[in-house]
Amino acid sequence: MKINVKKVIINVILKTILGMLALVILIPIIWLIFSAFKEEADIISWPPTFFPKEFVFSNWEGVKSKIDIIQYTVNSMIYALGTSIPAVFLNALAGYAFSRFNFKFKNVIFIGYLATLMIPFQVIMVPLYLEIHALGWLNSYAALIVPKIASASWIFLCRAAFDGLPKELEEAARIDGCSEIRIFSNIMLPLIKPTCITIFILTVNGCWNDMLWPMLVANSSSMRTLANGLAILIGTHTTEYGSSFMGALFSMLPMLILYIFGQKYFIEGQAHSGIKG
Amino acid sequence: MQLKRMTSYWNKPEHVAYLFIAPTGILLFVFCIIPLVASFFLSTMKVGVNLGLGEFIGLDNYVKAFTDRRFIDSLRVTIKFSVIETFLQMVIGIAVSAFIANNSFFNRMVRSIYFLPVITSAVTVGIMWQMILHPSIGLFTYWMEKIGLNNVALLNNPDTALYTLMGISIWRNFGISAIILVAAIQNVPKDYYEAAELDGAGKIKQFFAITLPEIKSSIWYLLISRVIGSLQVFDIVYTLTNGGPNNSTRTTVFYIYGEAFSKNNNMGYASAMSEILFGMIMIVIIVLQHIERKTSD
Numbered sequence: 001m002k003i004n005v006k007k008v009i010i011n012v013i014l015k016t017i018l019g020m021l022a023l024v025i026l027i028p029i030i031w032l033i034f035s036a037f038k039e040e041a042d043i044i045s046w047p048p049t050f051f052p053k054e055f056v057f058s059n060w061e062g063v064k065s066k067i068d069i070i071q072y073t074v075n076s077m078i079y080a081l082g083t084s085i086p087a088v089f090l091n092a093l094a095g096y097a098f099s100r101f102n103f104k105f106k107n108v109i110f111i112g113y114l115a116t117l118m119i120p121f122q123v124i125m126v127p128l129y130l131e132i133h134a135l136g137w138l139n140s141y142a143a144l145i146v147p148k149i150a151s152a153s154w155i156f157l158c159r160a161a162f163d164g165l166p167k168e169l170e171e172a173a174r175i176d177g178c179s180e181i182r183i184f185s186n187i188m189l190p191l192i193k194p195t196c197i198t199i200f201i202l203t204v205n206g207c208w209n210d211m212l213w214p215m216l217v218a219n220s221s222s223m224r225t226l227a228n229g230l231a232i233l234i235g236t237h238t239t240e241y242g243s244s245f246m247g248a249l250f251s252m253l254p255m256l257i258l259y260i261f262g263q264k265y266f267i268e269g270q271a272h273s274g275i276k277g
Numbered sequence: 278m279q280l281k282r283m284t285s286y287w288n289k290p291e292h293v294a295y296l297f298i299a300p301t302g303i304l305l306f307v308f309c310i311i312p313l314v315a316s317f318f319l320s321t322m323k324v325g326v327n328l329g330l331g332e333f334i335g336l337d338n339y340v341k342a343f344t345d346r347r348f349i350d351s352l353r354v355t356i357k358f359s360v361i362e363t364f365l366q367m368v369i370g371i372a373v374s375a376f377i378a379n380n381s382f383f384n385r386m387v388r389s390i391y392f393l394p395v396i397t398s399a400v401t402v403g404i405m406w407q408m409i410l411h412p413s414i415g416l417f418t419y420w421m422e423k424i425g426l427n428n429v430a431l432l433n434n435p436d437t438a439l440y441t442l443m444g445i446s447i448w449r450n451f452g453i454s455a456i457i458l459v460a461a462i463q464n465v466p467k468d469y470y471e472a473a474e475l476d477g478a479g480k481i482k483q484f485f486a487i488t489l490p491e492i493k494s495s496i497w498y499l500l501i502s503r504v505i506g507s508l509q510v511f512d513i514v515y516t517l518t519n520g521g522p523n524n525s526t527r528t529t530v531f532y533i534y535g536e537a538f539s540k541n542n543n544m545g546y547a548s549a550m551s552e553i554l555f556g557m558i559m560i561v562i563i564v565l566q567h568i569e570r571k572t573s574d
Contacts, residue, residue: 014376015383021373022390025448029393031416032405048416090300097297101290109298116309118562122509122530123555126537126547127312127319133326150304179284180293209398211512216538230400231516234407241408248404255396263389270395270453 036242036249043241060250062243063233069247071222072229075141076208076251079225082145084203088196089189091151095158096184100170113152122212129216143217144225148207154199157269161192194265201262202269205255226251316555319548326542338549348550350524351532352557354439358528359507362443367500369447370454375484377455378462388459391452403516406445407432435525438518442526446513454499461495462488497569504561508554529554 031050035043036059038052063069097103098110128147137143165188173183189196214225224232230247259266287293320338324331342348373391377384397405409417412430421429431441465488473483489496511530514520520527520535529550537547 018373018376018383018387022387025390025393025452028405028409028448029397031409032401035408044414046414047419048414050416090304094298094301097294101294101297103291103294106294109302113302113305116305118559119309119313120505120509120555120558122511122533123551123558124309124312124316126533126544126551127315128308129537130319130326130328130544131308131312131315134328146304147308150301150308152305155301180288180290180297184297205396209396211399211515212534227398227400230398230404234400234404234516244404245408248401252397252401259393259396263392266395267392267456270392270456 032245032252033249036245038242038245040240040242043245059242059246062240063247063250066240066243067229067233067247068221069226069229069250072224072226073250075218075223076226078141079144079210079214080204080207082141083148083207084200086145087149087151087154087203088199090149091154091199092158092189092192092196093184095155095160096162096188098155099159099162100167100188113155117152125212125216132217137217139218139220139223144207144214148203148213154203157199158192158195161195162188165191194268197262198265198269201258201265205258205266208251208255316548316551319545320552321549322545324545326544331545334545338546339553341546342550342553347524347527347532348529351527351529354525354527355508355510355529358439358443358446358510359504361440362446362507362510363500363503365443366447366451366454366503367496369451370458370499371489371496373451374455374458374462375488378459380463388452388456392456393452394449395453397449399512399516402445402449402513407517410441432518433522435523438522438526442510442513442517445517446507446510449513450503454503457499458492458495461492465491493573497565501562501565504565505558508558508561 034050034052037055037057038049039054039056039058042049042053094113098106098113132138132143132147135143137146169187169191170183173187178186209227210225211227211231214228215231218224219228230244230251233247234244287296319331321333321335322331323334323337377388377391394402409415410431412418412428412433417431418429421427431437469487469491470483473487478486509530510528511534514526514528514531515534518526520531533547533550533554536543536550
């Protein structure tokens with residue numbers, strides 16, 4: 001009996017600590033959400049409030065009058081979807097080849113792919129920028145999208161997923177006279193759907209929140225993405241906090257919804273994809 | 278006829294494989310390998326945005342870097358950030374993961390909360406924390422005042438700004454570490470614990486004798502990727518402190534960014550500094566992997 005009481009007490013203390021840690025994570029996010037609906041006077045009042053005195057939507061008008069948020073959102077969507085859809089298909093294609101085919105120099109080539117994982121983006125950003133500049137791609141969607149499609153870590157993830165499938169599947173299709181690309185796209189790719197969703201979701205999230213690359217190559221007023229457009233909003237209008245909060249909330253909302261419905265894939269992908277700043 | 282022969286040649290598994298790997302192969306070559314090689318050449322040049330006007334200056338950029346007070350300071354800031362942030366995050370990640378590894382309702386709930394900041398962009402983090410820590414209207418400032426600490430201005434004080442950035446970075450990332458470690462802990466065979474239970478080993482002893490050694494490879498993996506990530510810290514510096522106050526948070530990548538893109542387009546010099554950072558990252562990886570191999574014998 002004595003041991004049980006001790007156990008219960010320890011458990012309660014532990015749960016309290018873990019719960020408090022969860023609050024530390026949550027409070028800033030919830031506070032941001034509430035603050036987006038506060039009046040400016042409410043925001044700058046002292047003592048600061050957690051809940052809005054009254055819910056107002058005027059901050060949305062504030063955002064719209066300062067930056068072209070609709071255009072930036074469209075740009076972010078094009079960047080996110082334009083990157084993630086080909087990323088799923090092309091990385092899976094390579095992962096499939098490394099998993100199912102035997103060809104000359106396979107291992108050497110695969111190690112070459114993996115070696116690219118060791119190259120930190122921040123280290124090559126200067127020559128990459130100059131390359132985009134030389135190609136004449138500055139301030140185009142291609143500049144944002146094309147360099148971000150291929151990823152050795154996704155190829156690696158797809159290869160592992162295909163490794164788990166039985167060999168007989170494509171043998172049967174091959175005997176039926178299916179072309180290799182059809183075997184891939186119609187039979188094999190659908191079988192690793194969870195992996196595809198993981199890649200899709202994490203690529204969308206990565207592009208949506210990416211600030212540095214759009215800042216370098218898509219900085220004209222009509223090409224900005226939401227993340228770097230907001231950076232400009234806080235840079236130039238530091239005195240009006242309400243619209244900054246609303247802008248931040250607006251940019252966070254799609255990812256929040258994605259997280260609520262696709263949490264499993266976020267976690268799955270994060271456990272496998274390596275090196276992020 | 279010709280066409281048919283060609284399609285049947287390229288439909289053979291050993292040939293079609295090259296077509297399948299070609300798109301990503303070309304992309305990685307053009308946007309990863311070429312920039313890496315180009316970076317070496319750029320680092321030996323005095324060059325701006327227009328490559329045609331560049332001139333070869335040998336190792337001058339490297340000499341300049343090692344005598345540049347600001348660059349050396351940025352390395353010091355970066356290393357300090359990297360060491361402390363990584364260490365604290367690993368400790369918190371390991372400790373937390375040990376307690377939330379069971380799939381109970383409570384644990385699954387806190388896990389998804391700890392992981393939540395993964396959806397925040399650097400800009401959102403910037404707005405959020407700048408306001409919470411705001412010296413005159415911030416929520417945190419107010420709470421500190423309530424417990425008797427006046428004039429707290431964490432981000433505006435050169436002595437505390439870097440540590441504050443570390444804290445925010447941990448806030449944003451420790452959930453990822455915890456989740457990865459939870460996955461590793463769940464893979465430890467259950468009978469190890471049952472055997473230890475029979476021997477009368479307590480939970481704490483079990484953690485150090487079984488769990489920790491069993492998840493060692495995940496810990497190493499996390500350690501290495503966190504060090505690499507934190508050595509490149511840029512975006513939260515940009516959105517939270519802009520390198521200030523008093524350059525106390527000017528990290529290496531932030532300094533490189535400034536040299537290359539915001540002032541004088543010093544592309545050659547920026548590349549040389551990038552190479553030095555790259556070299557440092559490589560050395561850290563090699564040393565850590567060496568230690569890992571040594572200790573696993």
